[in-house]
Amino acid sequence: MAASIAAIYAIGIAPRAFPVFGIDVSPATQLLILLGSATFSVSLLLAGRLAKPPRSDNLISSSRTPKLLLFLVAIGILGAVINYATGDIPILSGDVNGSRLNGNFGTLGRMWPIFLPLLQLGVIAGIVSVLRRNATRAVIVSASLSTALLLLNGGRSLLVICLLAGALVAIDLMRPKLWVLVSAAAGGAGLIGLIGFARTQGSAGADAALQYLDERNLDSWWGSLDLSLQTGPRVLDLANSAVTSREAAGSILFGDIANFFNSSFQRSDRLVTEAIGRDPLVLGGMPPTIWGGFTLEFGPVGLVLGAILVALALVYFNKKMRQNASILTDIWFGYFSAYILLGSYSYFSVRPSWITIGVALLICSISEKSHTAMNQRQRISYA
Numbered sequence: 215m216a217a218s219i220a221a222i223y224a225i226g227i228a229p230r231a232f233p234v235f236g237i238d239v240s241p242a243t244q245l246l247i248l249l250g251s252a253t254f255s256v257s258l259l260l261a262g263r264l265a266k267p268p269r270s271d272n273l274i275s276s277s278r279t280p281k282l283l284l285f286l287v288a289i290g291i292l293g294a295v296i297n298y299a300t301g302d303i304p305i306l307s308g309d310v311n312g313s314r315l316n317g318n319f320g321t322l323g324r325m326w327p328i329f330l331p332l333l334q335l336g337v338i339a340g341i342v343s344v345l346r347r348n349a350t351r352a353v354i355v356s357a358s359l360s361t362a363l364l365l366l367n368g369g370r371s372l373l374v375i376c377l378l379a380g381a382l383v384a385i386d387l388m389r390p391k392l393w394v395l396v397s398a399a400a401g402g403a404g405l406i407g408l409i410g411f412a413r414t415q416g417s418a419g420a421d422a423a424l425q426y427l428d429e430r431n432l433d434s435w436w437g438s439l440d441l442s443l444q445t446g447p448r449v450l451d452l453a454n455s456a457v458t459s460r461e462a463a464g465s466i467l468f469g470d471i472a473n474f475f476n477s478s479f480q481r482s483d484r485l486v487t488e489a490i491g492r493d494p495l496v497l498g499g500m501p502p503t504i505w506g507g508f509t510l511e512f513g514p515v516g517l518v519l520g521a522i523l524v525a526l527a528l529v530y531f532n533k534k535m536r537q538n539a540s541i542l543t544d545i546w547f548g549y550f551s552a553y554i555l556l557g558s559y560s561y562f563s564v565r566p567s568w569i570t571i572g573v574a575l576l577i578c579s580i581s582e583k584s585h586t587a588m589n590q591r592q593r594i595s596y597a
Contacts, residue, residue, distance in 0.1 A: 215258065215382075215528065215551065215554075215555065216251070216254055216255035216258050216259075217255075218555055218558075219251060219254065219554075219555060219558040220251045220255065222443060222555075222558040222559055223247050223251055223447065223503070223505075223558055225440075225443050225444075226239075226443040226444050226445075226446055226447045226503075226559060227239040227243075227244055227247060227444075227447045228444075230444060233444060233448065234441065234444050234445050234448050235448050235449075235452065235490075237448055237451060237452070238448075239447045239448060239450075239451050240451050242454070243447065243450055243451040243454060246450075246454070246505060246506075246509055246514065246517065247447060247450075247503075247505055249505075249514065249517060249518065250504075250505030250508070250509075250517050250518075250520075250521045251505070251521075253517075253518050253521040253522060253525075254521040254522075254524060254525050257521060257522045257525035257526065258525040258528065258529065261525055261526050261529040262529050262532075265529050265530070265532075265533050278343075278348050278350065278541070279339050279343055279348075279350065279352075279353045279541055280541075280542070280578045280581065280582055282577065282578050282581050283335065283339060283542075283574070283575075283578045284336075284339075284352055284353065284356055286332055286335065286574050286577075286578075287332055287333070287335055287336035287339070287356050287360060288356070289329075289332060290328070290329045290330070290331075290332025290333045290335070290336065290360070291332075291333065291336070291356070291359050291360060291363060293322050293325055293328070293329035293332075294329050294330075294333060294363040294366075295363070296320060296321055296322055297319060297320025297321065297322050297323060297325075297326065297329070298320065298363070298366060299320070300318075300320040300321040301317070301318040301319050301320030301321070301323060302317040302318045302319070302320075303366050304317065304366070304367055304368035304369075305365060305366045305367070305368040306366070310368045313368070314367065314368050314369060315495070315498050316495060324474075324477075327470075327474050327565075327566035327567060327570070328566060328570050330364070330367070330369075330372060330567065331566070331567040331568070331570040331571045331574075332570065332571075332574065333360040333363055333364050333372075334360070334364070334372065334375065334376050334549070334567075334571065335360075335545065335571055335574060335575075336356045336357050336359070336360030337357050337360045337361050337364065337373070337376040338376050338379045338380060338545050338548060338549060339353060339356070339357060339541065339545060340353055340354060340356065340357020340358070340360075340361075341357070341376070341377075341379070341380030341383070342380065342383055342541050342544045342545055342548065343357075343541065345380070345383060345384055345387060345388075345544075346541060346544070348541075361373065361376075364376070371556060371560065374556070375549070375552045375553060375556055376552075378548075378552035378555060378556065379545070379548030379549045379551070379552040380548060382547070382548050382551045382552055382555075383535075383544050383545075383547065383548040386532065386535070386536075386547070442559055443559050445500070445501070445559070446501045446502065446503040446506065446558075446559045446560065446561070447503060447506075449486060449490060449500045449501060449502050449503075449506070450502045450503055450505075450506030450509070450510075452490040452491075453486050453489050453490050453502050453506065453510055454506070454509065454510065456489045456490055456491075464511065465479075465480070465482070465485055466482045466485060466486065466502070466507050466510055466511050466561075466563065467482070467507065467511050467562075467563055467564060468482075468563070468564050469481050469482035469484075469485055469563060470482050470563045470564065470565045470566065471563075471564045471565065471566060471569070474566045480494075481499060482499070482507070482561065482563040483498070483499025483500055483501050483502075483561060484498070484499045484500075486499070486500050486501070486502050486510075486561075487499055487500040501559065501560040501561040502561050503557065503558060503559060503560070503561055504524075504554065504557035504558055504560075504561060504562040505517055505520075505521065505558075506561065507557075507561045507562050507563065508520035508521070508562070524554055524562075527550070528550070528551060528554065531543070531546060531547045531550055531551075532547055532551075534547070535547040540579075542575050542578055542579050542582070545571075545575060546571070546572065546575050549568065549571055550568065553568055
C-alpha cells in the first residue's frame with residue numbers, strides 16, 4: 215500500500231514537457247508530498263509490527279452475505295433505476311462529462327450519494343463472496359445489476375474502486391507472487407486510462423480535448439492515465455499558495471458531507487477548483503490529493519497527524535478482517551484501503567459514500583450479532 219502510494223506520487227510529480235496548468239511541481243510541494251508519504255510508510259510499518267495481525271490462510275469462510283446487506287443493495291438498485299428513468303443516463307448521452315456534472319440527475323437525484331455507494335457495496339460483496347468461495351445466486355445477480363448501473367453512470371472511479379477493493383482483499387487472502395501483483399497493477403492502470411480516454415471521446419468538446427491531448431502526445435489510454443496522475447500534485451501546488459488553513463476551516467475535509475445536506479455548500483474538490491481560479495462547471499472538481507487535503511486544512515503538522523491516523527486505521531481494519539473472517543470486515547477493509555489508495559491522485563474527505571458503506575456494514579454487523587445471540591439463547595433454552 216505505502217509503496218503504491220509513493221509510486222503514484224512519484225509519477226505524478228515528475229517533470230513533463232507539457233505539464234497540466236503549464237507548471238511543474240515546486241520543491242516545496244514535493245517536500246510536503248515526501249513528508250506525507252514517509253510518515254505514512256513508517257507509521258504503517260511500525261503499527262503493522264506492533265499489531266501482529268493473524269495470518270488469513272483459510273479462504274473458505276462460513277460467513278455468508280447477510281440478507282440485510284442484499285436488501286440495502288436492492289434499495290440502491292431501485293433508486294438508480296428510478297433516477298435513470300426520470301433523468302439522464304450519462305454513458306448513453308451525447309456528452310458523458312456534461313451529463314455527469316450538470317445534467318438531469320433524476321427524481322431522486324439528491325440521493326445519488328447514497329445510491330451509488332450501495333451499488334458499490336453490491337459489487338464488492340460479489341467479488342469477496344467469490345474469493346471466499348461462498349457466493350450465492352442472489353449475490354451474483356445483485357453484483358451484476360450493480361455493476362451495470364455503475365457503468366451507466368460513466369464515472370471512472372465508481373467501478374475502479376470496487377475492483378481495487380476486491381484486489382486488495384485478494385492480495386491479503388491469497389498472497390500472490392510478485393509478477394501477479396505487477397500484472398494486476400498494470401492491468402488496473404490500463405483500465406483507468408482506457409475508461410478516461412473513452413469518456414473524453416464521448417463528451418462535448420471532444421475534438422478540442424483530443425487536440426489538446428494530441429499536441430502533448432497524450433492521445434491514448436496512457437495519456438489519459440498520465441493526465442490523471444500529474445493533475446493532483448499540480449492542483450496542490452497551485453492551491454497551497456491560494457488557500458490557508460484558516461480560509462479552509464474544514465470546508466475541504468467536510469465540504470462533501472455538508473453539500474449533501476445543504477446544496478449551498480460547495481463540494482470539497484469544486485471548492486479547490488475555484489480556489490485555483492478555474493470554473494468547476496467546466497472542469498468539475500480538481501483533486502488536491504490526500505496529503506494535499508490534510509495540508510490545506512491543517513498545515514504540515516496536520517499532514518503528519520493525518521498520515522499517522524490513516525496508517526493506524528488501515529492496520530486496525532486489516533487486523534479485524536483477519537480475526538473475524540467475515541464478509542463484512544472484508545468489504546470494509548477492501549473499500550477503505552482502495553479509497554485511501556485512490557486518494558493519492560484524488561483526495562480525502564468526509565464523504566457520504568464511505569459513510570454510507572460504513573453505516574450499512576455496521577447495521578448488518580449489529581443485525582448478525584443479534585441474530586447469533588438469539589440463536590444461542592434458543593439452543594440454551596432447548597438444552
